[in-house]
Each structure stands twice: as C-alpha cells, then as structure tokens.
Amino acid sequence: MSKKAVEDKQKQFEESIKQVLSPIRSTNEYVGTYTSDIYGDINLTLNKNNKLVISNGIKSTELQHVNGNIFKFPCKDMLISYFDSDEYISFKNDKFNNIDSFWLSCFSEGNTIVKKNN
Numbered sequence: 001m002s003k004k005a006v007e008d009k010q011k012q013f014e015e016s017i018k019q020v021l022s023p024i025r026s027t028n029e030y031v032g033t034y035t036s037d038i039y040g041d042i043n044l045t046l047n048k049n050n051k052l053v054i055s056n057g058i059k060s061t062e063l064q065h066v067n068g069n070i071f072k073f074p075c076k077d078m079l080i081s082y083f084d085s086d087e088y089i090s091f092k093n094d095k096f097n098n099i100d101s102f103w104l105s106c107f108s109e110g111n112t113i114v115k116k117n118n
Helices: 003-017
Strands: 032-036 040-046 052-055 060-062 064-067 070-074 086-093 099-104 113-116
Touching: 060 070
Parallel strands: none
Antiparallel strands: 032 040, 032 113, 040 052, 052 060, 064 070, 070 086, 086 099, 099 113
16 A cells, blocks of 8 residues: 555544544553454553553553544554554444454554453
C-alpha cells in the first residue's frame, strides 16, 4: 500500500471516530497482557499519572484517549514504520462488556486481533 493510500485511509478513519463522542472507561479495565501470533505479548500498564502505557517488551509509549475505546500513539514510538503518523488502537468487548481484545488501525481488516490474557 502506498504512503498516500495509508494517509488517506488514516484520515478517513480519524473522521469516522469523531462522529459520536464517547467517554473513556476506567483505565484499570484496559490493564493486562494481550497476545497475538504476530506481536507476541503486549503489556498495558498505568504510569504514575494514571495514563495507559503500551509496551512490547522493547519499546513503550503512553496512549492518548481519542473516543470511547479508541486510543492512539505515534507509530514511530512503537512500530518500525516509515510513516510519521499515529497508530490507533480500538479495544473490543466480550459478551459481558469486559475488554477482551484490540486491533491496530493499520490492520483494519480485523485480521490481527490481539487477545487479552485472563
């Protein structure tokens, strides 16, 4: 996918999440270890300011709340990327409304779900 195509897709995604504003859940609900076949273990913790921090064991960065269960961080902070853009994380709920997974916006087809370990 070309850089322009990714940037256009990013802009479209950003506009779509601004449609209906939703509050953040308790940050403690997001904390835990998530696992995927591609990324391995990804940890979400809280820093001293009660902000969510994502870590892959090598790099970590603070997440910025965007809307509801959607957060973002600069791609360059966590991923090897030639794009100087933000990466979005969309958390998903299970049937009991508990956070159980997330997907990254660069994999918007939903093929890369990162599941929360219980």
